[in-house]
Every structure is written in C-alpha cells, then in structure tokens.
Amino acid sequence: MSPLIPYPDPLPLPAPAWLLEALLVVTLFLHLLPMSLLMGGGTLTVISEFLGRRDDRHRRLAHATARLLPVLVAFTITLGIAPLLFLQVVYGPLFFSSSILMAWPWLSIIGMMLLGYYGYYWHSFQFERLGRRAVWITLASTALFAIIGLLFTSNMVLMLNPARWEALYRGGRSGLQLDLAEPTIFPRFLHMFVASLALSGLGIALLGAAKARADKAFGGWVRQYGLRWFVTATWLQFAVGFWFLASLPPSIRSLFLGGGAFETALLVAALSLAVISLLTIRRWLSLGTVTILGTVVLMAVIRHRLRAAYLASQFDPGQLAVQPQLAVFALFVLFLLCGIAAIAWMVWKFALASGPRTEL
Amino acid sequence: MNYPVWEIPQIGGGMMIGLIAILHVFVSHFAVGGGLYLVLAERKAYRENDPAVLEYVKNHSLFFVLVVLVFGAVSGVGIWWSIGLVSPAATSTLLHVFVWAWAIEWVFFAVEIAAAFVYYYGWDRLDRHTHLIVGWIYFIAAWLSLFVINGILTFMLTPGRWLTTREFWDAFFNPTAIPSLIIRTMVSIALAGLYGLVTAAAIPERRLKAKMVRYAAGWLLPASLVLPLGGVWYISQIPPLAREISMGGSPAVMIFAGLSIALSAILFIFAFFGPFQRPQHFNLPFAFMLALIGLSVTGVTEWVREAVRKPYVIYGYMYSNGITKREQEAIQREGALAAAKWVTTREVREDNRQEVGRNLYEIQCASCHTIDGFNGMRFAVKGWRKEFIDFQLQHLSELKGFMPPFMGTEAERRALAAWLADLNPKITPITEPLAQRTVPPIAVAMGGAQAAD
Numbered sequence: 001m002s003p004l005i006p007y008p009d010p011l012p013l014p015a016p017a018w019l020l021e022a023l024l025v026v027t028l029f030l031h032l033l034p035m036s037l038l039m040g041g042g043t044l045t046v047i048s049e050f051l052g053r054r055d056d057r058h059r060r061l062a063h064a065t066a067r068l069l070p071v072l073v074a075f076t077i078t079l080g081i082a083p084l085l086f087l088q089v090v091y092g093p094l095f096f097s098s099s100i101l102m103a104w105p106w107l108s109i110i111g112m113m114l115l116g117y118y119g120y121y122w123h124s125f126q127f128e129r130l131g132r133r134a135v136w137i138t139l140a141s142t143a144l145f146a147i148i149g150l151l152f153t154s155n156m157v158l159m160l161n162p163a164r165w166e167a168l169y170r171g172g173r174s175g176l177q178l179d180l181a182e183p184t185i186f187p188r189f190l191h192m193f194v195a196s197l198a199l200s201g202l203g204i205a206l207l208g209a210a211k212a213r214a215d216k217a218f219g220g221w222v223r224q225y226g227l228r229w230f231v232t233a234t235w236l237q238f239a240v241g242f243w244f245l246a247s248l249p250p251s252i253r254s255l256f257l258g259g260g261a262f263e264t265a266l267l268v269a270a271l272s273l274a275v276i277s278l279l280t281i282r283r284w285l286s287l288g289t290v291t292i293l294g295t296v297v298l299m300a301v302i303r304h305r306l307r308a309a310y311l312a313s314q315f316d317p318g319q320l321a322v323q324p325q326l327a328v329f330a331l332f333v334l335f336l337l338c339g340i341a342a343i344a345w346m347v348w349k350f351a352l353a354s355g356p357r358t359e360l
Numbered sequence: 361m362n363y364p365v366w367e368i369p370q371i372g373g374g375m376m377i378g379l380i381a382i383l384h385v386f387v388s389h390f391a392v393g394g395g396l397y398l399v400l401a402e403r404k405a406y407r408e409n410d411p412a413v414l415e416y417v418k419n420h421s422l423f424f425v426l427v428v429l430v431f432g433a434v435s436g437v438g439i440w441w442s443i444g445l446v447s448p449a450a451t452s453t454l455l456h457v458f459v460w461a462w463a464i465e466w467v468f469f470a471v472e473i474a475a476a477f478v479y480y481y482g483w484d485r486l487d488r489h490t491h492l493i494v495g496w497i498y499f500i501a502a503w504l505s506l507f508v509i510n511g512i513l514t515f516m517l518t519p520g521r522w523l524t525t526r527e528f529w530d531a532f533f534n535p536t537a538i539p540s541l542i543i544r545t546m547v548s549i550a551l552a553g554l555y556g557l558v559t560a561a562a563i564p565e566r567r568l569k570a571k572m573v574r575y576a577a578g579w580l581l582p583a584s585l586v587l588p589l590g591g592v593w594y595i596s597q598i599p600p601l602a603r604e605i606s607m608g609g610s611p612a613v614m615i616f617a618g619l620s621i622a623l624s625a626i627l628f629i630f631a632f633f634g635p636f637q638r639p640q641h642f643n644l645p646f647a648f649m650l651a652l653i654g655l656s657v658t659g660v661t662e663w664v665r666e667a668v669r670k671p672y673v674i675y676g677y678m679y680s681n682g683i684t685k686r687e688q689e690a691i692q693r694e695g696a697l698a699a700a701k702w703v704t705t706r707e708v709r710e711d712n713r714q715e716v717g718r719n720l721y722e723i724q725c726a727s728c729h730t731i732d733g734f735n736g737m738r739f740a741v742k743g744w745r746k747e748f749i750d751f752q753l754q755h756l757s758e759l760k761g762f763m764p765p766f767m768g769t770e771a772e773r774r775a776l777a778a779w780l781a782d783l784n785p786k787i788t789p790i791t792e793p794l795a796q797r798t799v800p801p802i803a804v805a806m807g808g809a810q811a812a813d
Contacts, residue, residue, distance in 0.1 A: 006362040006448075006701050010684065011456035014528070020459070071477060077433060078470050085462055088444065089455040096363055096448035103366040103445045110380075110438040117430050165364075169702065173722065175366040175445070325528045328460035332467070339467040342501075346478045346494055353485040 002162030004169075005315060006093040013089065014325040017317035020086045021304065027082035029300040034075035039149060039193065040200025041065055041072060042120075042142030044229065049135035057221055063127055064207065066138065069120040077113070090317045091159065098158035101168050103175025106155060109148050116144035146193070150180075153189040157182055160310035187244035194233050194240050199296075201229025202281075202289060209285055227282060234278055234292075238271075252309045256302075263305050270298035361683060361700040361723040363448040370733030373446030373726075378663060380442050384435035386551070386658045389544065391428040391472075392506050393552030395499035397579065398424060398479070399492055401556075404575070406488060412568045418483055420559045425480045427555070429473065447727065449682030450516075450673040457522070457531050458512050468505035472498060506544055514540045517598060517669050523676050539594035546583040546590060547658075553579025554654045557635055561647040566640065573639035577631050584628035591621075599675060602668035605762060613667045620661040627653045670728075670762035679764035681727045688767055696720060696768035708771040717779020720772055724764075731783065738783040750777035 013020065045065045052059030088095055099106050119141030123134055130137065158164065158179050168177035179185075204226030212219025245253055255263045273294040281288025368376050398421055405413035444451045455462070475498035482491055511532040515522070522531035556576030563569040595603060606617040630650060635642040671679055678684045683691065691699045697706045703719045705712055721729075721737070729735045741749055753773050757765040766773055 004364075004701055009449075009452045009456050010686065011453060011526075014456060014459050023463075074429060074433070074473050074477065077437065078466075078473050081437065081469070082463065082466050085455075085459065085466065088451070089459045092448070092452045092455065093362075096444055096452065100364045100366045100445055100448065107438075107441055107445060110434060110441055113437075114431065114434045117434065118426075121426065121430065169364055173365050173367040175368075323526075325460055328464075328528050332460045332463045335464050335467045339471045339501075342471050342497055343474045346474060346497065349486060349490050349494075350478050350482055353482065353487070353490075 002165065002314065004097070004165050005162050006097060008093060008320055012321040012323035014323065015329055016322050016324065017090055017320055019329075020090050021317060024083050024086035024090065025300050025304050027079065027086065028303075029297055031076065031079040031083055032296060032300065033199070034072050034079060036192075036196035036199040037203050038069065038072040038076050038196075039142075039145060040196035040198070041203065042069060042138060042145060043197060044200050044204065045069065046135060046139050046142055049138060053132065057218060060218065061204070061222055061225070064211075065204065066120075066127060066134075067124050069138075069141075070117065070124050073113075073117045073120060090320075091315070094159040094162070094311070094315060095155075097162075097165060098155050100175065101158065101165060101177040102151075102155060102179065105151050105176070105178045107175075109151055112144040112148055116141040116148070119144070149192065150185075150189050151178075153192065154178060154180060154182075154185055157185050157188065160307060162314060184244065184247045187240065187247045190240050191237070191244045194237050195296075195299075198230050198233035198237060199292075201226045201231075201233060202292065205230060205281075205285060206289070223285075230281065230292075231278060234274060237274075248306075252306065255305075255309055260305075260309075263302070263309070266298055266302050266305065270295045270302060273298065361449075361681070361696065361702075363682070364702045365722045365726055366445055367722070367726055368446075368730070370730060372728065372730045372734045373442075374666070374728060375734050377439065377442045377446055378666065380435060380438045382655075382659045382662050384432070384439055385662055386655050387427060387432040388436060389506075389548040389658075390551040390555050391432045392499070392502045392545075393548030393550070393579075394424050394428060394555060395476075395495065395502045396549065397552035397556055397576075399495035399499060401572075401575070402492060402495060412565065413572070416560070416563060416568065416572055420556065421480050421483070423555075423559050425476060429476055433469075433473065447673055447682060449684075450678055453674055453678060454512060454516075457515070457528065460528075461508050461512060461532060465505050465508040468501045468508065471501040472505060475501060503545070503548075506548065507541060510541045510544055511537050516674050517602065517665070519675055519677060535597040536594055539590050539597060543587060543590040543594060546586045550580045550583035550587075551654065553577060553631070554651055557631075557642070558644070558647045558651055561642055561644045569642075570639040573635045573642045577634070577636035577639065580628060580631040581636070584624075584632075587624065598668065601761060602675075605668045605670070606664055610667070610762060613664055616660045616667070617664045620657060620664060623653055623657045623660065627657060667762075671757065671764040681724050681764060683724070683764070683767060688765075691767040692769075694769075695772055696723060697772065708769075708775050713775040713778045714782065716772060716775035717777075717782075720768060720776040721779065724767065724776075737780060741780045742784050744781065746777050746781040749780050750774055753777055 045062050048058040048062035048065070052062050119137050123130065123137045123141070127134055161182065164179060164182065168179060171177050205223045206226070208219045208222025208224070208226055210219070211222055245256065248256075256267045258264050273291045277288045277291040277295065280291070366373065371379075398417060401413065401417045401420070405411070405417055475494055478486075479491065479494045479498055482494060486494065511534070514536040515531050515534050518535045520530055520534040521527070522534065553576045556579060557573060560569060560572035560576045563572060595606075601609075605613050608614050627650060630653070634646060634650075669675060669680075673680050673682065676685070687699065695706075697703050697708070697716065697719065700719075700723050703723065705715050705719060708716050725737065729737050729740075731737050732739075744752075750773060752759060753766045753776060756763045766776070768776075
C-alpha cells in the first residue's frame with residue numbers, strides 16, 4: 001500500500017459506501033449517454049460538414065446534428081456532476097491527490113469546456129451565415145472536448161495508481177505533472193472514443209428513422225448512414241477493447257479472463273449483447289438499441305469492478321466509517337422523483353406542442 | 361498536509377478560487393433573479409398586450425441562456441474544481457457533511473437547465489400559459505438551488521451547533537443561513553435588474569427602451585431597502601472575531617467592507633436618479649458602468665466574506681491550512697512531519713533544516729501565502745532575524761489573530777524559522793576599516809565630476 005494515500009476524512013460517510021457507489025455507477029451510465037453523443041456527434045458533424053461541400057444530404061445532416069450539440073453539452077455537464085460528486089465523497093483521498101498533481105491541466109478543463117460550449121452555440125446560431133468557415137468552429141470545439149476526455153481518462157487512471165504519484169510529485173509542486181505515459185491511458189481513451197462514434201452513429205440512425213416519417217428518402221439515407229457508423233465502430237471496438245484489456249496489469253486482466261467469475265461473466269454478457277445488437281440492428285432498430293444500451297450498462301459496472309481491482313489492498317471503501325443521514329437521503333429521493341416528474345412534464349408539453357417546429 | 365500541495369505562483373490558491381468564484385457569483389445570482397425577471401416581464405407583455413415588450417423579453421432570454429446556461433453552469437463547476445485542488449481537506453469535510461444536500465442541489469440544477477431550454481426553445485411553440493409555467497418552474501428550481509448552496513456556504517463561517525452535535529440539520533440551518541438567504545435573494549433580484557438594464561439600453565426604439573429601462577431599474581429598489589437590514593442581521597450572527605476583523609481589526613478587510621457598502625449605495629443612487637427617474641437618457645455605456653459597479657460590489661463583498669473566516673476555513677473546526685483543531689494537539693506533540701503524508705523528510709537534523717522548513721511551509725503556510733507574490737513570505741519576513749521569526753511563530757495566533765497557530769515540535773519550528781530567515785539575503789555588519797579620503801572636502805562640495813579630475 002502506498003504511504004502517500006491520504007488518511008480518510010475524520011468525518012463518517014453520510015451513507016454506506018455501497019449506496020454511494022451504486023449511485024456513482026447509475027449516474028455515470030446516465031452521463032455516458034449524452035457524453036458519447038457529444039463526443040461522437042461532434043466528430044461526425046465535422047465529417048458531414050466536410051462531405052456536405054459536395055453532398056447536400058451531408059450538409060442537411062450536419063445542420064441537424066450541429067443544433068443538438070449545445071444541448072448535449074448541457075446534458076453532459078449536468079449529468080456529469082452527480083457521478084463526480086459521489087466519486088469525490090467515497091474516493092476523495094485518491095481523487096484529490098491525483099487531481100492536484102495535474103492541477104493546471106485539470107483546471108484548464110473548465111476553460112476548454114467554456115470555449116467549446118460557446119463554439120457550438122456560435123456554430124448553431126450562425127450556421128447559415130458562417131458558410132464554409134463553420135466547420136472549423138465545430139472542429140475546434142470537438143478537439144477541445146476530445147482533450148477534456150483525454151484529461152479525464154488520465155486523472156481517472158492516475159487516481160488508481162498511487163505507486164506513480166511519488167515520481168510525479170518529485171517533479172515539483174507546480175501542478176503540471178500530467179501523466180500520459182501510463183500504458184493504459186491511450187487504449188482506454190480510444191475505447192471510449194470509438195464507443196462514442198458507435199453510439200452517435202446509432203443516434204443518427206434514430207434521428208433518420210424519426211425524419212423518415214416526413215421525408216422518406218432523406219430519413220432512410222440518414223438511418224443507413226448512421227447504422228454504418230454504428231456497425232463499423234462496434235466491430236472496430238472488439239480490436240480496441242482487446243488492446244485496452246491487453247494493456248491492463250496481468251493480475252487485473254486475468255480477473256476478466258476467467259480469473260474472477262463475476263468479472264468474466266460481466267464481460268461475456270456485455271460482449272454477447274453487443275454481438276446481438278450488431279446482428280439485429282439493421283432489421284430491428286429498437287432491439288439493437290436496447291441491447292447495446294445493455295452493453296453500456298454492463299460496461300459501467302465493469303469499469304467499477306476494474307477500479308476495485310486496481311485498488312484491492314490499497315483502498316477499500318467498505319472500511320470507511322458510516323453514519324447515515326437517512327432523513328436527508330429520503331429527501332433527496334423525494335426531490336429526485338419530483339424533479340424527474342417536472343422535467344418529464346416539460347418535455348412532454350414541448351414534444352406535443354402544436355406551435356411551429358423550432359427543433360432543438 | 362494529508363494531501364499533496366499545489367503551489368500557484370504570484371496569486372496563490374485563495375485568489376485563484378476567488379477569481380472564479382466572483383465571476384460565478386455575479387452570474388449565478390442573475391441566474392436566479394433573472395428567471396423571475398423573465399416570467400414577470402413576459403406576463404407584463406401579455407397583460408399590456410404589447411408585442412414589442414414580448415419581443416424584448418425573447419431577445420433577453422437568448423442573452424440569459426448564453427450567460428447563465430453556459431458561463432453560469434461551467435463557472436460553478438469551476439469553483440468546485442478549484443476548491444478541491446486548493447483546499448482538498450475542507451472540500452472533503454463539506455462533502456461528508458453535505459453530500460445529500462449537494463445531490464438535492466443537483467436535482468434542482470438539472471430541473472433548472474431543462475426548464476431554461478424548454479423556455480427558450482418553446483417561445484413560438486408552447487402556448488402562453490404553459491410557457492409561463494415553465495418559466496416559473498425555472499425560477500423556483502433556481503431559487504431552491506440557491507437555498508441549498510446557501511446553507512453549505514454559510515456553514516463554513518458559522519457551523520453553529522454542528523460543532524458539538526455533528527447533526528446535518530444544525531449544519532444546514534446554521535446561524536447565518538437565513539439572513540444570508542435573504543441577502544442573496546435580494547442581490548439576485550437586483551442583479552436581474554442590472555442585467556435587464558444592459559439589454560434594455562440596447563433597444564433601438566425610444567418608447568420601448570424608456571419603458572423597459574424604467575422597468576428594469578425598478579428591480580434594484582427592493583434590494584436597496586432590504587439589503588441594509590439583512591446585512592445588519594447577518595453581521596449580528598457572525599463570530600465576534602470575524603466582526604472585529606471587518607470593522608477595523610484588519611485595515612484591508614475594513615476598507616473592502618466599506619467599499620462594499622459605499623459601492624452598493626452608489627449603485628442604488630445612480631440607478632434611482634439615472635434609469636429609474638430619466639429612462640429616456642439612459643444608454644449602453646451607462647448600463648455597462650452600473651454592471652461594472654455591480655461586479656465590483658460582488659468582488660469586494662465575497663472577498664470580505666472569505667477574509668473574515670480566518671484563521672479557519674470551517675469556523676472552529678478546521679484551520680485555513682486544512683488542519684483540524686482536533687489534530688492540533690497530536691501534531692504539537694508528535695510533530696507536523698510525523699503526521700503529514702506528502703513530505704520529503706520526517707526528522708529534523710542539523711543538515712536538513714532547509715528541507716524541513718520548506719516542507720513545513722508547504723503544509724502549513726502555502727494555502728494562504730506564496731513566496732514572492734500575494735501574501736508573499738519573502739517580503740513578510742524581510743529584515744527579520746531568525747530568532748525574531750521564531751518568536752513570531754511561537755505566538756502567531758496572538759500576534760496575528762487571523763492566522764492559525766504554528767503546529768509542530770520546537771525543532772520543527774526552529775527549522776521553519778531558519779528557512780524563512782534564509783529567504784532574504786543576510787545583512788552582515790560592516791567590519792572593514794574606513795576608506796581613505798582621496799578628494800579634498802571642498803571639491804566634493806563644489807560638484808563631484810570636475811573636482812575628481
């Protein structure tokens with residue numbers, strides 16, 4: 001065990017660790033959806049904008065997806081707050097340490113988020129006026145969000161590797177100790193990135209299916225085009241995912257390859273659902289969507305098991321002192337239900353409204 | 361001490377948080393009051409059946425979305441990011457006490473964001489009634505998120521009975537929670553007017569401009585009446601030392617506290633005699649000037665609120681450097697290096713005093729001080745002998761009431777004193793014999809250069 005891991009907070013956790021961790025995994029899954037649509041959607045918008053210079057269908061598609069990007073940023077940030085909150089309360093000693101080592105890159109995420117977000121808004125409001133220059137704004141914003149993703153990967157890996165902290169801290173207290181040399185960071189980032197392309201392809205296919213009701217030819221093309229991305233990226237994921245798995249430390253890797261019954265079962269189930277999705281999606285779009293969402297849920301759980309495997313014998317949340325704040329937790333559940341109801345009511349009213357179609 | 365240290369040259373960690381926080385406060389309070397402004401102005405447009413007013417509200421809502429949803433939301437995340445990097449121990453405390461409060465605040469935030477989108481994209485799509493309800497949902501959710509965060513913020517200065525009971529409700533409904541909530545609500549309404557003045561001043565058409573300028577200026581008036589009362593109530597509830605610091609104990613803090621009151625008064629007087637009385641003469645530069653005064657008020661007030669909390673980050677529980685009062689005695693006995701995690705040495709020897717001093721500076725001083733910049737140590741100890749520094753360190757909390765005591769063994773304290781003394785070059789006494797005179801005294805008096813030839 002690394003002697004650098006800070007002592008746990010002297011105050012007890014306000015809920016058992018398992019509850020906070022369960023919420024962490026659930027809210028992370030919710031964050032992964034808009035996050036993937038944002039990362040992949042930004043990338044695919046850039047591609048369609050370039051292709052749209054010659055192909056009008058791509059121009060129309062880029063116009064439609066570009067308008068969704070600012071809203072996706074808002075969803076990604078909002079749904080990202082909750083998992084980060086639960087992560088910090090349970091894993092604070094690890095998370096704060098790794099964040100401080102890379103303080104400047106970590107803090108720069110805020111600035112990049114702001115720039116990238118405004119870039120998408122600018123692009124969305126001035127799409128027609130910007131003309132051919134528009135694509136460079138999407139490209140810049142998308143690149144910023146990709147860097148943010150890489151920094152997140154780096155920090156999430158560094159917090160699991162206390163053994164790497166000392167060498168970094170020896171480099172100074174400047175908060176510039178960005179650790180990109182760790183061998184799992186790039187495959188891990190690429191794994192997430194390729195997943196985002198697949199999910200965004202699926203998102204575009206669903207958009208096409210919805211558009212097909214009004215414009216059969218265009219909608220049908222969008223659906224086919226999106227599915228092509230989904231299928232290609234998902235097949236590619238088998239290679240990237242395997243590379244990520246191969247890059248893990250042997251003792252951890254073996255857990256997912258038969259060493260741990262639960263971990264192996266999770267991985268097999270996730271991969272099976274992905275294969276089912278690939279085989280069925282062209283014919284039954286909704287079945288393929290549900291099964292791949294099942295894969296994402298399982299992957300969120302696998303990710304959590306991976307974290308536990310890294311931290312085994314170093315940091316066990318189950319050992320932390322607990323003094324539950326039951327009443328406040330109950331209040332949270334109550335407000336959560338009210339909040340979901342309020343959002344559902346507004347979205348329902350918006351979807352049913354008869355006014356002119358100012359689409360999001 | 362439990363965590364690694366991030367040294368920010370020149371400005372230091374506190375200022376880093378402050379810069380982000382001040383901008384966030386200026387926008388996030390607008391996010392609350394601005395929601396009310398939108399619905400009430402929209403309702404006004406329907407009641408008066410004035411399509412021009414409605415058009416203004418629509419344009420204002422775009423401005424609102426771009427300022428609040430983007431800058432407000434991201435800078436709020438920015439505060440959270442920066443406090444974790446600069447004060448991880450305090451952030452961890454707040455998370456352990458308030459994680460469910462934060463989770464509740466997150467729910468309100470999510471509703472707020474969703475409502476703002478539906479409101480903005482729903483202008484020509486939803487019927488009037490539904491659109492107004494969405495606006496109200498926005499405002500209520502935004503105010504509730506202020507309600508929650510206000511409890512967490514005020515806890516840091518006045519944890520009240522929580523110090524003994526460790527009960528969530530004592531922490532949340534602490535002595536300054538309600539007066540602070542009143543102040544922040546009023547500030548939100550005033551800021552809604554201030555931002556409204558900016559968009560109203562930009563209206564080209566004269567009649568509409570005069571109407572909306574006067575309307576927006578009116579939003580500043582309730583705050584001018586209620587804020588002084590809320591302020592007095594708030595000040596009556598803060599710890600005596602905090603009150604003394606702001607009322608003369610520390611000249612800089614007193615000046616800033618005075619500025620907060622003076623600038624607020626100037627702002628309200630200008631708003632009353634300017635846009636409220638003579639809306640037709642109001643223009644965009646004037647609006648920006650008022651907004652700038654508003655930002656300055658926010659800046660100095662938040663700075664004072666932070667400054668009076670010294671020597672604590674959580675009053676009576678944790679010092680500014682992240683060390684809790686409970687740990688204090690053990691550290692005094694066993695030594696700071698023994699208790700710390702991220703230090704390069706654990707023992708004090710004759711040959712490693714520099715290293716020890718530097719480590720102690722990092723874990724006990726660097727959260728408020730820099731070496732050469734803000735609150736710079738090199739300047740603070742300039743001309744002080746090692747023995748004098750050591751004396752100061754022994755009586756820090758008595759000499760400087762807003763500083764935590766030095767915590768560590770005597771050997772550690774001496775090492776820190778030696779390191780601090782070595783920040784400045786030694787002033788060695790002159791022992792050489794006096795120089796011989798080569799120029800006659802009369803020549804010097806007549807002017808150096810020629811005489812020397």
